[in-house]
Structure formats: structure tokens, C-alpha cells
Amino acid sequence: MLGRRATSIITHDILYSGDPFTRVKLSGLFCEEDVRAVNEARPDLCGFVVDWPSSHRHVGLGKLRGLVHRLDPTIPAVGVFCNQPLGMVAELADEVLDVVELQGDEDNAYITFLTELADVPIIQTIHVHDASDIERANDSRADIVMLNSSWGSSRPFDWLLVGGLARPYILSGGLNERNVGAAIARLHPWGVNIDSGIESDRLNDPDKICDVVAAVRATDGG
Numbered sequence: 546m547l548g549r550r551a552t553s554i555i556t557h558d559i560l561y562s563g564d565p566f567t568r569v570k571l572s573g574l575f576c577e578e579d580v581r582a583v584n585e586a587r588p589d590l591c592g593f594v595v596d597w598p599s600s601h602r603h604v605g606l607g608k609l610r611g612l613v614h615r616l617d618p619t620i621p622a623v624g625v626f627c628n629q630p631l632g633m634v635a636e637l638a639d640e641v642l643d644v645v646e647l648q649g650d651e652d653n654a655y656i657t658f659l660t661e662l663a664d665v666p667i668i669q670t671i672h673v674h675d676a677s678d679i680e681r682a683n684d685s686r687a688d689i690v691m692l693n694s695s696w697g698s699s700r701p702f703d704w705l706l707v708g709g710l711a712r713p714y715i716l717s718g719g720l721n722e723r724n725v726g727a728a729i730a731r732l733h734p735w736g737v738n739i740d741s742g743i744e745s746d747r748l749n750d751p752d753k754i755c756d757v758v759a760a761v762r763a764t765d766g767g
């Protein structure tokens with residue numbers, strides 16, 4: 546069993562490695578079968594939508610703890626939050642998470658406070674509609690930004706806008722095992738994020754999980 550210190554070193558290596566590989570984050574895991582499937586497929590990061598009952602992917606706090614406990618400790622656990630109280634996010638970050646992902650209206654002040662309270666990397670999701678969103682991404686104090694269309698919309702945003710971005714980013718929105726290779730070849734993102742592209746009938750599908758990780762690895766010659 547790896548301790549928190551070991552997993553934070555692994556997380557650091559995945560996030561800050563100078564190696565030019567495309568990180569793949571699979572998100573919206575919500576049951577033990579999902580965790581078994583990712584332990585086999587080995588994406589770089591795994592996301593859990595925390596305490597957001599309107600999402601079919603959401604997990605409560607108890608379930609989050611149980612699933613992260615079963616997750617291979619060499620795969621960093623990302624808590625996905627939407628406008629949640631800072632104290633709750635920081636506490637979970639201290640206790641079970643390796644990375645925090647912010648999906649709501651959290652601003653740079655929120656990120657600064659969170660950085661003071663919790664020693665984990667922060668991903669901020671920006672919904673991209675026009676150039677002002679790219680400016681916001683450039684200004685974000687988060688460690689990494691994720692560009693997306695909108696919550697769980699399963700469609701891409703206008704990729705032409707990415708030209709204005711001056712930092713590495715995670716590409717999100719409408720990716721799946723069939724199109725992720727072409728997206729990486731065109732945009733060379735730092736990483737990719739996939740939610741609905743690993744689902745069949747709103748359940749995570751172990752075959753799609755394997756296929757999408759293999760499709761990303763194939764772009765890196767792996």
C-alpha cells in the first residue's frame with residue numbers, strides 16, 4: 546500500500562514530467578466496476594464528480610472514499626467539484642484526493658485560498674465560447690487548465706480559439722476512442738479528458754475505457 550507522500554510524488558511526476566506524452570484523464574467513475582476497469586487500463590488520471598446529485602456520475606463523500614481506496618494508488622484520483630465550499634474541497638484534498646478539478650465559477654481568489662489550504666495540484670475547467678474565455682484560461686492561477694464546451698455536453702468547442710492560449714491545457718468535450726487520436730494529432734494538447742466517450746447507456750464501459758487509453762497511447766508511439 547502506497548502512502549499519501551508516495552502518491553503525491555507520482556502525481557507530481559505525471560503532471561510535471563518534461564516527457565512529451567499526452568496525459569489521458571478518464572472522468573465520471575462512480576462504481577467499483579469502473580475502478581476495476583481503470584486499474585486494468587491505466588489512464589494517467591481518474592476523475593470522480595463529487596457531491597453533485599444532478600449528475601448521473603456523481604458520488605457522495607462516503608462512496609468517494611471507498612472508490613479511491615480501491616483505485617490503484619499509482620493512478621492519481623481527481624476530485625471534480627462545482628462551486629463547492631472551500632473547506633469541504635480542502636478537507637477532501639487533504640484526506641483522499643491527489644488533484645482537485647474545479648468545474649464551476651471558482652475564481653482566482655478561490656484558487657489562491659485553496660492553494661493555501663491544500664497541497665494538491667489544481668485543474669480549472671474553462672467553458673470556451675469566445676476569445677474572452679481563452680483570456681480567462683491564460684489568467685487562471687490553477688496549475689493546469691482544461692478547455693471544454695459545457696458540462697457533460699459531449700460535444701467539442703470551437704478548436705480554432707485554442708490558438709490564443711499561451712499555456713498547456715487538457716482538451717475536453719466530445720472525445721472518444723474513434724476521434725481522440727485525430728484530435729491529439731491536430732492540437733497536441735498536454736492532455737485529454739473523456740467522460741461520455743467511455744460510457745454506454747450512461748454506464749462506464751470497460752471496453753471503451755481500454756480502447757480510449759490505447760488510442761491515446763498509440764499517438765505517443767506506445
Ligand SMILES: O=C(O)c1ccccc1NCC(=O)[C@H](O)[C@H](O)COP(=O)(O)O
Pocket residue numbers: 572573594597600601602625626627648693694695696697698699700717718719720738739740741742
Ligand atoms: O459529468 C458531469 O455530469 C458533471 C457534473 C458536474 C460537473 C462536471 C461534470 N462533468 C465534467 C464535464 O463537464 C465533462 O468532463 C466534460 O463535459 C467532458 O465530457 P464529455 O464531452 O462527455 O467527454
